[in-house]
Amino acid sequence: MPSTATKIGNFTFDNCLMNAAGVYCxxxxxxxxxxxxxxxxxxxxxxxxxxxxxxxxPRYVNVPLGSINSxxxxxxxxxxxxxxxxxxxxxxxxKNHFLxxxxxxxxxxxxxxxTIQDSDYQGLVELNLSCPNVPGKPQIAYDFETTTEILTKxxxxxxxxxxxxxxxxxxxxxxxxxxxxFNQFPLAFVNCVNSIGNGLYVDDEAVVIKPKNGFGGIGGDxxxxxxxxxVHAFYQRLKPEIKIIGTGGVKTGRDAFEHILCGASMVQIGxxxxxxxxxxxxxxxxxxxxxxxxxGYSSLEDFRGKLQYID
Ligand code: SIN
Numbered sequence: 001m002p003s004t005a006t007k008i009g010n011f012t013f014d015n016c017l018m019n020a021a022g023v024y025c026x027x028x029x030x031x032x033x034x035x036x037x038x039x040x041x042x043x044x045x046x047x048x049x050x051x052x053x054x055x056x057x058p059r060y061v062n063v064p065l066g067s068i069n070s071x072x073x074x075x076x077x078x079x080x081x082x083x084x085x086x087x088x089x090x091x092x093x094x095k096n097h098f099l100x101x102x103x104x105x106x107x108x109x110x111x112x113x114x115t116i117q118d119s120d121y122q123g124l125v126e127l128n129l130s131c132p133n134v135p136g137k138p139q140i141a142y143d144f145e146t147t148t149e150i151l152t153k154x155x156x157x158x159x160x161x162x163x164x165x166x167x168x169x170x171x172x173x174x175x176x177x178x179x180x181x182f183n184q185f186p187l188a189f190v191n192c193v194n195s196i197g198n199g200l201y202v203d204d205e206a207v208v209i210k211p212k213n214g215f216g217g218i219g220g221d222x223x224x225x226x227x228x229x230x231v232h233a234f235y236q237r238l239k240p241e242i243k244i245i246g247t248g249g250v251k252t253g254r255d256a257f258e259h260i261l262c263g264a265s266m267v268q269i270g271x272x273x274x275x276x277x278x279x280x281x282x283x284x285x286x287x288x289x290x291x292x293x294x295x296g297y298s299s300l301e302d303f304r305g306k307l308q309y310i311d
Contacts, residue, residue: 001289003299004300006040008124008188008243008266009189010161011096011123015039015285016300017039017266017268017284017285018043018267018268019034019042019269019270020268021045021046021100021128021268022045023269025044025100028084034278035094037281037282038281038285039281040266043097044081044100045076045100046131047077047080047099047100047112048073048075049104049111049112052072054074055071055072055074055133056210058210059211061201061209062274062275065220065221066221066222066223067220068201068209068217068218068219069209069216069217069219070133070209070212070215070216072135073102078115082116082119085099085123089123097123097124098124099116099123099125100127100128100165102140104137109150110154113125113127113158113162116160117158124161125160125161126165130193132194132198133216135211141166142167151181162188163189165194166191166193167197168194168223168227168230170226172233176237179233179234182242183242188243189243190234191245192230192248193226193248195217195218195219195223196217200214201214221249221251222249223248224248224249227248228248228259231263232263235263235305243265244265245266246263246268247269250267250269250272250284251271251280251284253285254291255284260300261303261305262305265304
């Protein structure tokens with residue numbers, strides 16, 4: 001049977017599929033469900049310095065081709081998630097995990113990362129530089145100067161494996177500029193992409209979510225081509241030790257296959273997981289394996305990044 005096992009740095013995963021931050025990861029119970037599923041890992045809800053209630057409801061709505069959300073980083077505070085991944089880390093036969101965090105200010109981000117640096121947690125951390133939903137707070141990774149400043153300071157004290165969650169970029173020059181920034185740092189991975197920020201879904205004559213008068217992050221089918229473009233653009237530009245996590249529009253094995261073909265080492269599922277529940281991992285894994293079998297591929301390395309161009 002083809003293997004969907006993968007690696008990020010020194011961390012191994014039996015399966016390349018996992019949840020995307022924001023879905024099935026708010027509470028320990030939800031995380032435990034992903035842990036017990038066919039997923040190869042989980043990432044926690046992005047934890048901030050203090051717990052947050054997030055934006056007013058309705059704030060997440062499934063729409064025909066995907067989803068729109070403006071959650072506003074509701075979470076139990078990063079310590080809640082840090083305690084849980086440390087607890088799991090100390091159990092036998094545990095999977096490797098991703099702890100997602102960001103501060104509401106640069107100082108808060110450093111406080112969080114300093115705490116993780118000083119903790120017993122030895123696993124992966126995903127620094128979320130791309131949340132589009134906190135009113136008044138821009139998506140950090142669209143500002144290359146601030147991103148450079150943050151990462152320069154982070155890597156002056158942070159020595160554990162760290163990656164960044166990125167917003168989608170839409171311009172070739174921005175791919176070049178962003179990659180030049182990330183290549184300066186010992187990042188373990190970049191995660192492409194967060195939702196396409198600040199879309200507007202209209203139903204009859206009204207918006208469908210309350211925060212920001214309806215503006216919210218778009219996920220699902222709408223974003224797969226953008227996600228694949230970002231995965232491949234960074235696969236072409238980043239130093240090979242920075243692995244790519246592909247996120248966006250994955251609801252079938254074929255979608256996961258395309259992310260890996262474009263260069264992804266791991267593939268995250270958000271909207272489809274929200275719609276279908278954790279059994280989505282087994283279904284998509286089976287579909288991915290069937291495609292690999294049909295093509296004669298026994299491992300992800302057989303086709304990762306091998307997207308074909310037209311001469
Ligand atoms: C949110 O909580 O608003 C979504 C998280 C994100 O887009 O990073």
